[in-house]
Amino acid sequence: xxxxxxxxxxxxxxxxxxxxxxxxxxxxxxxxxxxxxxxxxxxxxxxxxxxxxxxxxxxxxxxxxxxxxxxxxxxxxxxxxxxxxxxxxxxxxxxxxxxxxxxxxxxxxxxxxxxxxxxxxxxxxxxxxxxxxxxxxxxxxxxxxxxxxxxxxxxxxxxxxxxxxxxxxxxxxxxxxxxxxxxxxxxxxxxxxxxxxxxxxxxxxxxxxxxxxxxxxxxxxxxxxxxxxxxxxxxxxxxxxxxxxxxxxxxxxxxxxxxxxxxxxxxxxxxxxxxxxxxxxxxxxxxxxxxxxxxxx
Amino acid sequence: xxxxxxxxxxxxxxxxxxxxxxxxxxxxxxxxxxxxxxxxxxxxxxxxxxxxxxxxxxxxxxxxxxxxxxxxxxxxxxxxxxxxxxxxxxxxxxxxxxxxxxxxxxxxxxxxxxxxxxxxxxxxxxxxxxxxxxxxxxxxxxxxxxxxxxxxxxxxxxxxxxxxxxxxxxxxxxxxxxxxxxxxxxxxxxxxxxxxxxxxxxxxxxxxxxxxxxxxxxxxxxxxxxxxxxxxxxxxxxxxxxxxxxxxxxxxxxxxxxxxxxxxxxxxxxxxxxxxxxxxxxxxxxxxxxxxxxx
Numbered sequence: 001x002x003x004x005x006x007x008x009x010x011x012x013x014x015x016x017x018x019x020x021x022x023x024x025x026x027x028x029x030x031x032x033x034x035x036x037x038x039x040x041x042x043x044x045x046x047x048x049x050x051x052x053x054x055x056x057x058x059x060x061x062x063x064x065x066x067x068x069x070x071x072x073x074x075x076x077x078x079x080x081x082x083x084x085x086x087x088x089x090x091x092x093x094x095x096x097x098x099x100x101x102x103x104x105x106x107x108x109x110x111x112x113x114x115x116x117x118x119x120x121x122x123x124x125x126x127x128x129x130x131x132x133x134x135x136x137x138x139x140x141x142x143x144x145x146x147x148x149x150x151x152x153x154x155x156x157x158x159x160x161x162x163x164x165x166x167x168x169x170x171x172x173x174x175x176x177x178x179x180x181x182x183x184x185x186x187x188x189x190x191x192x193x194x195x196x197x198x199x200x201x202x203x204x205x206x207x208x209x210x211x212x213x214x215x216x217x218x219x220x221x222x223x224x225x226x227x228x229x230x231x232x233x234x235x236x237x238x239x240x241x242x243x244x245x246x247x248x249x250x251x252x253x254x255x256x257x258x259x260x261x262x263x264x265x266x267x268x269x270x271x272x273x274x275x276x277x278x279x280x281x282x283x284x285x286x287x288x289x290x291x292x293x294x295x296x297x
Numbered sequence: 298x299x300x301x302x303x304x305x306x307x308x309x310x311x312x313x314x315x316x317x318x319x320x321x322x323x324x325x326x327x328x329x330x331x332x333x334x335x336x337x338x339x340x341x342x343x344x345x346x347x348x349x350x351x352x353x354x355x356x357x358x359x360x361x362x363x364x365x366x367x368x369x370x371x372x373x374x375x376x377x378x379x380x381x382x383x384x385x386x387x388x389x390x391x392x393x394x395x396x397x398x399x400x401x402x403x404x405x406x407x408x409x410x411x412x413x414x415x416x417x418x419x420x421x422x423x424x425x426x427x428x429x430x431x432x433x434x435x436x437x438x439x440x441x442x443x444x445x446x447x448x449x450x451x452x453x454x455x456x457x458x459x460x461x462x463x464x465x466x467x468x469x470x471x472x473x474x475x476x477x478x479x480x481x482x483x484x485x486x487x488x489x490x491x492x493x494x495x496x497x498x499x500x501x502x503x504x505x506x507x508x509x510x511x512x513x514x515x516x517x518x519x520x521x522x523x524x525x526x527x528x529x530x531x532x533x534x535x536x537x538x539x540x541x542x543x544x545x546x547x548x549x550x551x552x553x554x555x556x557x558x559x560x561x562x563x564x565x566x567x568x569x570x571x572x573x574x575x576x577x578x579x580x581x582x583x584x585x586x587x588x589x590x591x592x
Contacts, residue, residue: 046472092411115410120503124347124408125438128469128524132512161470164441166412180524181467184509190470271575 009245062203066098069196079172086168118157119169132180156181158189159198307555326560335545337397342433343426346386348379349404355391364406365421368503384518389533391516396537416445423452435466435536437529439474449475457481464536468506477505487531498562508534
């Protein structure tokens with residue numbers, strides 16, 4: 001994962017020790033929180049926030065999503081193999097996330113410094129590119145050769161843009177029944193990559209949220225593994241329930257609007273209250289979306 | 298008695314007015330007039346990219362270097378000779394060299410091993426080129442970061458008024474990318490006709506020109522070659538032609554150069570004016586002065 005330290009770094013041990021110390025503190029804090037029953041409130045707030053930014057658990061896991069992106073791209077553009085790299089800004093490296101093609105399943109994750117290879121070049125220039133016939137310099141395809149276990153004859157590589165940032169690159173290898181990829185392929189893959197980047201970013205935020213829940217739940221002392229697993233299951237179900245609840249989403253939207261209107265002045269707020277009262281009654285007639293939480297804990 | 302004119306108008310006072318040379322009527326412009334006999338001599342072309350290898354046979358010669366990087370103390374400028382870290386700069390320089398064999402190529406290295414700070418290094422490279430007398434800049438790279446819209450736009454305007462021709466690769470990806478979307482630059486996308494001299498004009502910009510950029514045989518790193526596709530490789534075709542034209546017509550402004558290129562574009566029909574269509578066979582740059590074409 002992109003937030004892991006590099007193995008073998010001099011600083012890794014210090015980093016790990018600091019992290020452990022930080023986590024111990026955090027665990028202690030959470031224990032106290034649980035004791036005075038504020039924990040439930042915090043978890044609810046976190047979930048509400050998550051819903052507000054639209055990042056609640058999707059039915060697909062992050063790694064499965066990346067696989068699906070690579071599979072779809074390779075299928076649509078008729079490529080023999082494909083790979084996806086994400087950028088680790090801090091380490092200035094491309095992190096190889098997933099590959100599809102021969103020997104792909106044998107390959108473990110690896111990292112490439114940004115300053116080399118076609119993937120790095122595309123990340124640097126922001127320009128989609130296709131190359132073939134690189135017999136003069138096999139090194140530039142070395143990263144990709146490593147990811148799929150053979151040296152490709154043709155490569156198509158496009159950047160993954162999220163908002164105005166490049167978050168990674170998508171590479172397709174060896175166009176089927178043609179010596180190289182076409183401009184139509186570049187364009188199609190470019191469009192696809194933009195969609196993929198949005199999905200990846202949203203899923204990444206979501207994965208971090210899931211990881212956060214995982215850590216929070218793990219840190220609760222005095223529960224058996226079975227109980228912990230049950231808690232996790234119920235947290236996930238709860239999150240999905242929130243996501244699907246239209247009334248809850250409407251309420252959130254309205255809450256944001258009310259906040260905005262309240263900033264305008266008291267008269268505006270009073271007018272708003274009158275309008276909203278009717279709607280609030282409608283909402284009260286709906287099942288309370290967060291009522292399951294107390295039972296859960 | 299003459300009234301004192303405001304500052305910007307002083308250039309138009311009768312005693313300050315500069316007389317300018319006319320250029321050929323646009324419809325009469327052909328390749329022969331534009332670049333016949335020109336080898337790009339005397340024109341300084343900056344390849345703002347990943348570096349350029351003087352040792353690559355396709356590049357032949359590099360007249361100056363600057364490698365820009367962002368360090369703890371701000372931007373650093375290294376003018377020692379360097380190499381191309383990716384091969385991308387060689388690809389661009391090789392295409393320019395083939396079209397304008399005697400132009401002066403300057404390698405402005407802004408693409409390095411780090412992605413962070415890339416925008417400011419890129420802007421610094423462009424600024425260096427404008428301030429150091431470059432006449433043509435090949436920009437086979439872009440940034441989509443909105444933070445750099447303003448600074449790059451300012452530089453592009455500065456270049457425009459200094460007659461520095463910025464030739465920039467359009468990005469095929471959706472969403473804006475700078476500086477290719479600015480009106481002051483020559484923005485370039487790709488066509489697949491294997492003719493380095495053939496280009497099109499797009500009447501519906503932002504992308505104004507289409508040049509050979511699909512399955513192009515290009516120079517790469519470590520003396521190698523490969524076949525490449527992308528607007529990155531179409532851009533130096535226009536940059537090379539601009540250098541070639543500028544060598545023969547050094548006074549051309551950017552708007553004139555665009556008019557000349559439009560007149561020479563393969564999709565501009567001359568039938569209505571009762572004139573012949575532009576030639577499609579390339580004219581090789583040579584030392585001999587070709588005979589003047591008269592109509």
